Amino acid sequence: MKKLLLLLTCILAFFGIYEHFCAQRALAGNTVTTRLLLPWVSGSDVAYASLLTVANTGVDPFTARATSGTCALDLFYNGVDYTGSLPSLAPGAQTTVQPSTVINSFPLQNSGQRGYLFITCNFPLAHAQLEFINPAGVVTFVPAYVVPPNRTALSGPEQLLR
Amino acid sequence: MLRLSVSSRLAVGLFAAAATFAGYQYFWATRTLAQTTTANTAVTIMIPWFTGSDSGYTSLLSIANTSMDPYGTPATTAACYAWMEPAAGGAIQGGTIGNFSPGTITVMTQAQVSAATGVTLADSSVRATLYLTCSGPYVHAQWLLVNPGGPVEFLPGLVLPQTRQTGNLPEQLLP
Numbered sequence: 217m218k219k220l221l222l223l224l225t226c227i228l229a230f231f232g233i234y235e236h237f238c239a240q241r242a243l244a245g246n247t248v249t250t251r252l253l254l255p256w257v258s259g260s261d262v263a264y265a266s267l268l269t270v271a272n273t274g275v276d277p278f279t280a281r282a283t284s285g286t287c288a289l290d291l292f293y294n295g296v297d298y299t300g301s302l303p304s305l306a307p308g309a310q311t312t313v314q315p316s317t318v319i320n321s322f323p324l325q326n327s328g329q330r331g332y333l334f335i336t337c338n339f340p341l342a343h344a345q346l347e348f349i350n351p352a353g354v355v356t357f358v359p360a361y362v363v364p365p366n367r368t369a370l371s372g373p374e375q376l377l378r
Numbered sequence: 379m380l381r382l383s384v385s386s387r388l389a390v391g392l393f394a395a396a397a398t399f400a401g402y403q404y405f406w407a408t409r410t411l412a413q414t415t416t417a418n419t420a421v422t423i424m425i426p427w428f429t430g431s432d433s434g435y436t437s438l439l440s441i442a443n444t445s446m447d448p449y450g451t452p453a454t455t456a457a458c459y460a461w462m463e464p465a466a467g468g469a470i471q472g473g474t475i476g477n478f479s480p481g482t483i484t485v486m487t488q489a490q491v492s493a494a495t496g497v498t499l500a501d502s503s504v505r506a507t508l509y510l511t512c513s514g515p516y517v518h519a520q521w522l523l524v525n526p527g528g529p530v531e532f533l534p535g536l537v538l539p540q541t542r543q544t545g546n547l548p549e550q551l552l553p
Contacts (some may be wrong), residue, residue, distance in 0.1 A: 295481035
């Protein structure tokens with residue numbers, strides 16, 4: 217009887233610890249990575265230009281989670297994934313770059329060619345936007361959507377902010 | 379009354395504690411799973427401002443099928459249906475606007491969207507609310523307005539909750 221109880225105890229404890237471990241991993245996965253989607257990135261020419269800004273907003277007046285990190289880039293154009301990366305971003309810092317300088321074999325030759333861009337940052341609270349430079353210097357902004365961490369089992373809409 | 383030795387009581391106590399802990403973990407794991415694995419099979423997008431075109435302004439609709447991504451999402455073609463509700467009132471009308479391949483962005487003219495829905499927008503002062511329903515859950519859309527001189531304005535589409543009728547989620551940029 218005692219042996220049986222101890223055996224059952226060991227089995228239950230194992231499953232309890234296993235589930236606790238998995239829950240912690242899932243929680244960590246939700247908080248350390250930020251996935252962003254820019255639905256419009258174009259090439260540049262004499263009339264129009266695209267600039268990409270990514271901000272590490274880990275410094276704030278509320279509950280800051282100041283973590284430095286880098287971002288991976290995946291530009292999709294005509295069904296092909298063009299990869300790239302951004303240099304490390306310190307908490308509170310922003311970087312503005314021309315997409316053609318950070319994406320390998322940048323395929324968008326002019327402003328008439330466009331793709332969408334996934335930005336995967338290994339720190340929380342990243343945000344991004346595209347600055348579209350129009351003729352005469354007029355700037356318009358395309359904000360990035362925040363992608364849920366479990367996109368393949370979508371639990372909610374992908375919105376501009378979460 | 380059953381008399382147990384110290385070691386037996388200890389075993390029973392450990393068993394009860396482990397069972398409670400495991401049950402607690404199982405309860406929360408089940409609840410979390412229920413909240414995160416309801417896969418959407420379609421998406422509905424609202425563009426609250428969609429105008430006609432004229433010599434000064436050009437109205438365009440951009441549709442991106444983002445099911446091709448770096449996260450392992452299945453890349454699937456999406457079929458989209460559009461409805462337009464004229465701002466001046468009248469019946470909402472809709473029609474099929476096409477199939478959209480994964481990994482691509484398609485730009486449609488306002489005239490093409492109007493032809494599909496049957497709602498005419500005479501010029502840039504006439505506007506409507508545009509709804510899109512697509513068979514793939516990873517479609518995004520935005521309205522593009524090309525202003526005089528060429529500046530382009532972007533208006534991102536709002537992704538609507540699946541349960542809009544029940545009003546249990548806000549429809550805004552913050553879900």
